[in-house]
Amino acid sequence: MSETNSYELYYWPTIQGRGEFIRLALEDGGATYVDVARLPEERGGGGKAIVHILRSDSELRPPLAPPILKVGTRVMSQTANILQFLAPRLGLVPEDEESRVWAHGLQLTVADFADETHDTHHPIAVSLYYEDQKVEAVRRSELYVAERMPKFLKYFERVLRQNHAGKGQFLVGTAHSYVDLSMFQILSGLGYAFPNALSALEPELPLLFALKVRVSARPRIAAYLASERRIPFNQHGLFRHYPELDRHGDQPNGISGTSKA
């Protein structure tokens, strides 16, 4: 359909962040799209392009925050919502409603996991610098590494294992879907932010780690990851690497004896 030539993604131009889940779907689906804020300002790009949409007082359906997808005159927001819209158009989800509801529920759990991961470095407020909430971040991260990260990852491993039809390879049904792409992104981000904690869990997550390798080898994903379009992980995004928040080598499960900071 003609709309596939007019996808415009609005997301912060210097980070992967939540926008990356959408970039991966657009790339893997072979969509033609414009990553608007990465264009130069003189061509309508830059962060200004996003702020312009957010501040519009004439927009009938104003979004609160990026990522935002424009398709012709339509404007939509919320990462999982955008993915749900794109997936059938890009061949990234099965046709039947039951599979789509299941896929979307998984994607929302991915979103919860991403939110909790973000809050390890911002447990008090997004308006404060990390340095101004570091004490709380250390305390939160210790429990995140010990409890939440294993809980989410073991859940997704279990989803793969119990999906007999997919032979442990796919989160949804018998074929690759947008949820697999998002899981690849989560695992990549955790490998950057919490390398020690993720390594310690790896033996318990064979299906997830195999999925990550398989997704990274998909031709369009491999090409994307090798391109300049893939922004490197950095200390401004959703996943940030602060060594003091990661698991320490001598901790059996991430909990030290003096955690009550």
Place this chain on the structure above:
Amino acid sequence: MSETNSYELYYWPTIQGRGEFIRLALEDGGATYVDVARLPEERGGGGKAIVHILRSDSELRPPLAPPILKVGTRVMSQTANILQFLAPRLGLVPEDEESRVWAHGLQLTVADFADETHDTHHPIAVSLYYEDQKVEAVRRSELYVAERMPKFLKYFERVLRQNHAGKGQFLVGTAHSYVDLSMFQILSGLGYAFPNALSALEPELPLLFALKVRVSARPRIAAYLASERRIPFNQHGLFRHYPELDRHGDQPNGISGTSKA
């Protein structure tokens, strides 16, 4: 259709929590449903009913957490996902895809708002008691009251205002929808948890407060709220009232001069 007679909601039986967004839709839509965990254990109810689903190692599509909706043999989870499934069946969303994508995006923003509100009393970990993270809760809440709560509420007020077709009465289009029900719930919860902060913002939120009154007067909602099916707010749910977290009377905007706890 026959499935409307077989809705089974699985949610913790003693709190409103996230399940309440779904209860409100089922009630307002006039659905026949069973709130399974509120049945006695000898009839398959209680928290055990939920734990049984969560621990199943044979379920092909295992949920991570409640709320969970069963419809015949189908099992689905994630609040916004369940609402998206129910809404067209209960007449609580317009027919066209564009409206549904917009409604769902708003619902996901409601979910973000609910998550941030929950984390005011649990900024460090869900596994710790409030008392063990109270210092951090006070610090987080001060910024929540000063920044986040106004940001979200003014956004939804703006959505109402800019929805000219709905004359400021509906968040989506020209008629009542499930998103209006969820907004009613958010406003009710904030009135319980943060009464001072909400009162201070009320003059800036005329359309939202009118929406709350209108929703509470809908016959099925009014009947539900007056029934024993409506669990009262309490200190175990998503919205909790700790006076030390609310706005203090003499603070211009919720920020005190000695906030760096």
